[in-house]
Amino acid sequence: MKASIGGYAQAETVAHAIALLGEAGGEGRILAGGQSLVAALNLGTSEGDMLIDIAGIAALRGVKLDGDRLVIGALTRHCDLVRDPLVGEHAPLFAKAAPLVAHDAIRNRGTIGGSLAYADPAAEYPACAIALDAAIILEGPDGTREIPARDFFTGLFETARAEGEILTAITVPKAQDGERHVIREGTRRAGDYALAGLAVVMRDGRHRIGAFGLGDRPLLCQGAMAALDQGDVDGAVTALAQDVDPPSDAQASASYRRHLAGVLLRRIAADLGVAP
Numbered sequence: 345m346k347a348s349i350g351g352y353a354q355a356e357t358v359a360h361a362i363a364l365l366g367e368a369g370g371e372g373r374i375l376a377g378g379q380s381l382v383a384a385l386n387l388g389t390s391e392g393d394m395l396i397d398i399a400g401i402a403a404l405r406g407v408k409l410d411g412d413r414l415v416i417g418a419l420t421r422h423c424d425l426v427r428d429p430l431v432g433e434h435a436p437l438f439a440k441a442a443p444l445v446a447h448d449a450i451r452n453r454g455t456i457g458g459s460l461a462y463a464d465p466a467a468e469y470p471a472c473a474i475a476l477d478a479a480i481i482l483e484g485p486d487g488t489r490e491i492p493a494r495d496f497f498t499g500l501f502e503t504a505r506a507e508g509e510i511l512t513a514i515t516v517p518k519a520q521d522g523e524r525h526v527i528r529e530g531t532r533r534a535g536d537y538a539l540a541g542l543a544v545v546m547r548d549g550r551h552r553i554g555a556f557g558l559g560d561r562p563l564l565c566q567g568a569m570a571a572l573d574q575g576d577v578d579g580a581v582t583a584l585a586q587d588v589d590p591p592s593d594a595q596a597s598a599s600y601r602r603h604l605a606g607v608l609l610r611r612i613a614a615d616l617g618v619a620p
């Protein structure tokens with residue numbers, strides 16, 4: 345099917361993009377890398393939209409340090425995350441997650457902001473963001489606001505972003521000495537969306553586990569985290585089964601996904617040297 349769009353405009357600045365969104369009166373759609381949006385347009389699941397292209401806004405690109413936080417611009421592409429030295433040092437979870445996202449062609453255009461805004465429950469970055477205790481930065485007609493990642497994802501492809509807002513960046517606490525980041529997932533084929541996956545941060549001996557493909561949104565797995573903090577891997581696997589709420593679909597049943605999550609958690613515990 346051919347995409348049916350209502351118009352196209354290139355935004356020069358964030359303020360310009362916000363103004364264009366306002367003018368579009370609810371029909372405006374931000375176009376970043378286009379790797380999810382254009383597919384949705386072609387499938388007819390998104391129609392009649394006024395596309396507001398933000399790809400040329402320089403202020404949304406790049407990675408920098410700001411005090412004790414790392415700031416990753418919304419237009420930072422998957423391929424940039426793999427090789428950026430600041431990401432490698434301070435948020436290696438994203439550098440490890442990026443090669444798991446799709447294929448080279450998509451990683452060369454798709455952006456972290458697009459992935460977070462799209463909020464696919466099987467996507468890697470939203471789960472990484474909650475495991476890292478990240479914050480999402482939004483800019484709109486009423487100014488800038490910051491939302492903890494754990495509150496940003498509100499449902500299936502739903503976020504706390506308001507209609508007229510643009511996701512401008514994600515900020516992450518700088519990694520501390522000895523901090524460990526691990527991500528594991530199960531897929532049918534390399535490059536597919538995960539059937540189930542876990543992103544784990546171990547900081548100061550405490551664990552934060554973000555789950556993907558295991559609910560209608562990325563999940564912070566509090567029961568499994570508490571058990572893992574005690575070195576109780578069996579208890580963590582049992583608790584994880586309660587923390588998640590996986591779907592059943594043509595790819596896998598809910599019980600298969602739950603089982604896979606437990607297997608992934610045991611492997612991650614071994615990666616982290618947590619006693620079995």
Ligand SMILES: Cc1cc2nc3c(=O)[nH]c(=O)nc-3n(C[C@H](O)[C@H](O)[C@H](O)COP(=O)(O)OP(=O)(O)OC[C@H]3O[C@@H](n4cnc5c(N)ncnc54)[C@H](O)[C@@H]3O)c2cc1C
Nearest residue numbers: 374376377378379380381446454455457458461467511537
């Ligand atoms: C074949 C295929 C396989 C894929 N596999 C995976 C995978 O395994 N894991 C994975 O995580 N992803 C996967 N993806 C999705 C890919 O990672 C996309 O790049 C990403 O989800 C969206 O990024 P984008 O920059 O292309 O956003 P776009 O497609 O441009 O936009 C996506 C949505 O986010 C909105 N948006 C984009 N940027 C902003 C912003 N800054 N502020 C507000 N709203 C914004 C758009 O309006 C749109 O609704 C796959 C895609 C394809 C086509």
